[in-house]
Amino acid sequence: MIRISEEAAVDDGELSFVSSRSAGPGGQNVNKVSTRVTLRFDVAGSPTLSPEQKDRIRERLATRISKSGILAVSSQRHRSQAANREAALERFIALLRDALRIRPERRPTRVPRRVIRRRLADKQHRARLKRERSQKYPDETS
16 A cells, blocks of 8 residues: 555555566666656546545646546656656656645635825825926016
8 A cells, every 4th residue: 555645555465566668767777767757547446545635646647647537656766666656656656745735724814004105195196296296386487
């Protein structure tokens, strides 16, 4: 069992790993060895996740899940298949942990009264300055 959070865990048998040729650094190693690892997880068919958890994962990871409900996580950062397998598994756990985290509901805030008063006072001050600037003074006419 892979522990995602206190409420969720995924059975090892639900994950499948596929290897393929990797792009990137490695020289001749890249051309010969399949080091990229893609972890596949069937979100819709998972017996260990509750329907609410599945919905939350589908909603938050919608761009990473295929139409058939498969979540794919790839890693090709390392030169060895074993290291890429570990990296893909770590990223999978981090993605699910973030998707399943319950975020507190945002309470809308109001602008404080003093901020409104200050803005209006500044506005009145500006208007008064402009009004005084545009007044013609009869004393100064020569």
